[in-house]
Every structure is written in structure tokens, then in C-alpha cells.
Amino acid sequence: MSGGVQITKMGMKIYNSLSRQLEDFVPLNPEQVSIYSCGPTVYDYIHMGNARTALVTDIIRRYLMYKGYNVKLVQNLTDIDDKIINRAAELGVSAKQLASENGEAFFQDSQRLGIHPADVHPKATEHIPEMIDLIQTLLDKGAAYVIDGSVYYRVNQFAEYGKLSNRKPEDLLAGARVEVDERKEDPRDFDMWKAAKPGEPSWESPWGKGRPGWHIECSAMAMKHLGETIDIHAGGEDLQFPHHENEIAQSELATGATFARYWMHIAFLKIDGTRMGKSEQNFILLRDALDNYPTEVIRHFLISAHYRHPLDYNQESLTKSAGALRRLNNCLDALKEYDQSVETNGTTATPLQHTVQEMKAQFTQAMDTDFNTAQALGAIFTLVGEVNKSLTNVGEKTDPAFAQAYQTLLETCQVLGIYGTDTQESDDHNVEQRDQLVQLLLEIRQDARERKDWETSDKIRDRLKELNIEIKDTREGATWKIVA
Numbered sequence: 001m002s003g004g005v006q007i008t009k010m011g012m013k014i015y016n017s018l019s020r021q022l023e024d025f026v027p028l029n030p031e032q033v034s035i036y037s038c039g040p041t042v043y044d045y046i047h048m049g050n051a052r053t054a055l056v057t058d059i060i061r062r063y064l065m066y067k068g069y070n071v072k073l074v075q076n077l078t079d080i081d082d083k084i085i086n087r088a089a090e091l092g093v094s095a096k097q098l099a100s101e102n103g104e105a106f107f108q109d110s111q112r113l114g115i116h117p118a119d120v121h122p123k124a125t126e127h128i129p130e131m132i133d134l135i136q137t138l139l140d141k142g143a144a145y146v147i148d149g150s151v152y153y154r155v156n157q158f159a160e161y162g163k164l165s166n167r168k169p170e171d172l173l174a175g176a177r178v179e180v181d182e183r184k185e186d187p188r189d190f191d192m193w194k195a196a197k198p199g200e201p202s203w204e205s206p207w208g209k210g211r212p213g214w215h216i217e218c219s220a221m222a223m224k225h226l227g228e229t230i231d232i233h234a235g236g237e238d239l240q241f242p243h244h245e246n247e248i249a250q251s252e253l254a255t256g257a258t259f260a261r262y263w264m265h266i267a268f269l270k271i272d273g274t275r276m277g278k279s280e281q282n283f284i285l286l287r288d289a290l291d292n293y294p295t296e297v298i299r300h301f302l303i304s305a306h307y308r309h310p311l312d313y314n315q316e317s318l319t320k321s322a323g324a325l326r327r328l329n330n331c332l333d334a335l336k337e338y339d340q341s342v343e344t345n346g347t348t349a350t351p352l353q354h355t356v357q358e359m360k361a362q363f364t365q366a367m368d369t370d371f372n373t374a375q376a377l378g379a380i381f382t383l384v385g386e387v388n389k390s391l392t393n394v395g396e397k398t399d400p401a402f403a404q405a406y407q408t409l410l411e412t413c414q415v416l417g418i419y420g421t422d423t424q425e426s427d428d429h430n431v432e433q434r435d436q437l438v439q440l441l442l443e444i445r446q447d448a449r450e451r452k453d454w455e456t457s458d459k460i461r462d463r464l465k466e467l468n469i470e471i472k473d474t475r476e477g478a479t480w481k482i483v484a
């Protein structure tokens with residue numbers, strides 16, 4: 001009964017999108033877990049939706065390390081793509097320059113969010129020979145064909161096509177963004193090599209000048225850096241079809257081996273109820289959010305829901321996260337002086353010691369069960385509440401549980417990256433104070449509206465707008481948000 005909760009590699013479960021169920025997690029190599037995560041197409045800055053995917057991957061890796069695994073994480077950068085070529089043309093810069101600048105910006109933003117760099121960040125343009133080899137293997141196997149310098153994957157050669165997205169052949173066409181190209185044998189076929197168009201960046205290949213398709217990039221880079229079979233392949237839920245389906249088709253037909261053993265798909269971030277995305281013109285850039293909130297607050301917000309559940313970006317949630325972080329920081333500050341200052345007194349555990357043990361077990365249980373960060377945070381904040389109660393009770397100040405609580409909180413918060421990343425408490429405080437001031441102005445404006453003082457009401461709305469704070473009047477009252 002005594003002794004701490006032992007951290008072992010046992011007991012982890014992951015929801016595998018491929019089998020559509022919770023599976024025991026057993027890596028191929030018992031010591032090292034390999035993870036491939038689809039990284040950004042670097043044509044612009046990343047938004048908060050992209051940040052959710054990147055942060056979840058960071059936490060998966062941190063937790064696996066906490067459990068005692070070595071982890072090799074590979075996250076690619078798609079630095080050649082239609083979007084990059086089009087945007088570069090709009091801006092009048094080269095595709096190479098645009099991709100390089102946005103790649104740098106991606107690393108900066110990730111670092112500001114406290115995301116540890118991957119072990120390898122391969123770039124598509126630096127792996128053209130590997131992609132050509134893979135395409136050639138598929139051609140040799142009769143699983144691809146060449147038309148006018150482009151190479152297409154022959155989907156009907158892969159009997160298991162559709163197994164990840166659970167689509168039957170007839171569904172695969174409906175609603176999918178299938179490129180209309182009459183030259184293809186089957187509308188489901190997709191290009192792995194695109195013949196060069198005038199003015200576009202291109203590379204030499206056995207089929208003439210051209211550039212790789214998006215799907216072949218990930219297959220080639222994943223296998224180059226992690227081998228034929230990966231433990232975990234992660235990405236945003238929008239990538240499941242066709243991107244990941246096509247990665248499986250290419251890789252598994254080429255090697256005959258399982259490409260990825262666990263597929264993890266991270267849900268969209270929503271804003272005002274709809275998906276946050278560039279194409280929807282509906283997004284908050286990560287760097288703008290980081291200008292407004294400390295790192296830990298944004299991390300807390302982004303993991304406040306389980307990664308497969310929807311999460312809505314709004315002011316109230318961020319204000320809540322800021323409040324939670326302030327409670328956590330205050331608690332840890334108060335506990336600092338108890339660090340290792342009290343010896344454990346024999347075998348009788350105090351009530352707070354029990355709470356610490358329980359909390360650690362709950363945290364582990366939550367994270368073991370498909371990385372349930374929402375429940376893991378619940379365990380942390382339950383302990384914070386209990387510690388705060390005990391700290392106000394003068395009689396219990398010699399309780400050795402304080403030192404244990406401190407260590408346990410530090411340890412678990414480190415896994416989630418919500419303490420001591422680079423938060424300045426003054427920032428935290430400023431955010432909360434700003435939110436309270438905006439709320440006060442909304443109340444004054446509401447009073448003005450009730451006495452039909454439209455001049456004051458409009459003045460408050462307009463002046464806040466100048467400060468990038470937008471008010472929306474709804475039936476339930478006014479809401480506000482920061483607009484970039």
C-alpha cells in the first residue's frame with residue numbers, strides 16, 4: 001500500500017483510426033517508439049488549428065518518454081506544392097524563398113508554443129531521389145502508369161484501398177476532391193509525379209522534368225527516416241482521406257509490409273462553430289494568439305478537450321485557461337518552500353499524501369487511455385484544490401505530502417508543458433485584467449443601450465474595434481473576441 005505510483009510502459013491504449021477501436025499500445029521495438037507526423041505545407045503562417053495537431057503530437061511524445069520509452073519523431077515540411085507555387089506567384093517571390101521563410105516561421109511559432117523540435121524535420125525538396133525510387137518500384141510492380149510525363153498510382157491494384165477511411169469504391173468518388181483528369185484509367189487514381197508546367201520549379205526524373213505529388217512525399221520521407229513500418233502515424237483529421245489512404249496504398253504495395261501500426265487523427269479546432277481553416281478564411285494565427293496570451297495558457301486551452309473531440313476557440317475558454325494557470329502557478333509558488341524540507345514520517349500516510357497518490361494514478365490512467373489530456377488536467381487541478389485547502393490550514397504545514405505534491409505537480413505539468421515553459425506571471429495577470437475590463441465596458445454599454453443612449457453604446461463598440469476587440473450582439477447578450 002505504501003510507496004509511490006510506479007511509472008511503467010504497461011497499460012497504454014490508443015484509439016487506432018484504422019481499426020476504429022481502442023487498442024493496447026505495443027510498439028514494434030519495446031524500447032523505441034517511432035512516430036511520423038504530417039507537418040505543414042509552408043505557404044503561410046500556421047493557425048491555431050494547425051497548432052492543435054502539432055501540440056498533441058508534442059504531448060504524445062512527452063508522455064511516451066515519461067513512460068520510459070525512447071521516441072523518434074519525424075515531422076515533415078511540405079515545401080513544394082500547388083499552394084506554395086500559387087502564393088509565391090501572387091507575392092512575386094520564388095517558391096523556394098516563400099517556403100524557406102514560412103518554414104522558419106513555423107519553427108519559431110512552434111518554439112514559442114513550447115513544442116520540442118522533432119528528431120528529424122525532412123523537407124520534400126531534399127528527398128526527391130527517394131520519391132523517384134519509390135515511384136519506380138511501384139511502376140515496376142505494375143501499380144502505376146505514365147501519361148505525358150506524369151505518373152499515376154493505379155488504385156485498383158491495391159485491394160485494401162479505402163481501409164483507413166472505411167470507404168467503399170463507390171463512396172470514394174462521392175464528395176472527394178478527386179481531380180478531374182480524363183487521361184486517368186480510374187478517377188480514383190492519383191498522381192505521384194506531376195510533369196513540369198512552364199515556369200514551375202521542377203526536378204529531373206526518368207519521366208522527364210516534374211515535381212512530386214503530396215502523398216508520395218510522406219511515404220518516401222517516413223520510410224527513409226523510420227523504416228518500412230512505423231508505430232504511430234499522426235495528423236489532422238482532414239488528412240485521413242485521401243492523403244493517408246494514399247500513403248498506405250503507395251507504401252504497402254511497394255514494401256508488402258504494414259506502413260503504420262497506429263493511426264491517430266486529431267480533430268479540428270472550431271471557431272464560432274465552424275472549422276478553423278485557411279480555405280474557410282476563418283482562422284487565428286498561432287503567432288497572434290501568442291502575442292495575446294502566455295504559452296501555457298494556449299497550451300492549456302488546446303488540450304482542454306480530448307484530441308478526438310471538438311474544441312471551440314473563444315474568449316471565455318481562453319479566459320478560463322488563464323484563470324486555471326494562475327491557480328496552478330500560485331499553488332506551486334506556495335509549495336516551493338516545502339520542497340524536500342520535510343522527511344516522510346514512517347508508514348502512516350496523511351490524507352493529503354493519499355490524495356497525491358490518487359492524483360498521480362488518475363493522471364496516468366487518463367493519459368494511458370488514448371492521451372486523455374482533459375481528464376489528466378482534471379486530476380492536476382483536483383490536487384491543486386486540495387493543496388490550497390490544506391495550505392490554509394496552519395496545523396498541517398508540516399505534512400510531508402506538500403513536498404510530494406510539489407514534485408508530482410511539477411512532473412505531471414511538465415508532461416503537458418503547462419508550467420515553467422516561459423510564462424511570465426505578469427502576462428497572465430494582464431490578460432485576466434484585460435478580460436475583466438472588457439467585460440466592464442460591455443456592462444456599461446448594456447446599461448447605455450437600455451436607456452437608448454446609442455451614442456455611448458456605439459462609441460464603446462467603435463473604440464474597442466480600434467483596439468482589435470470586436471463586439472457581437474446576440475440574443476443572450478454581447479460577446480467579444482480579439483481580431484487580428
Ligand SMILES: [Zn+2]
Binds near residue numbers: 037038039218243
Ligand atoms: Zn503526410
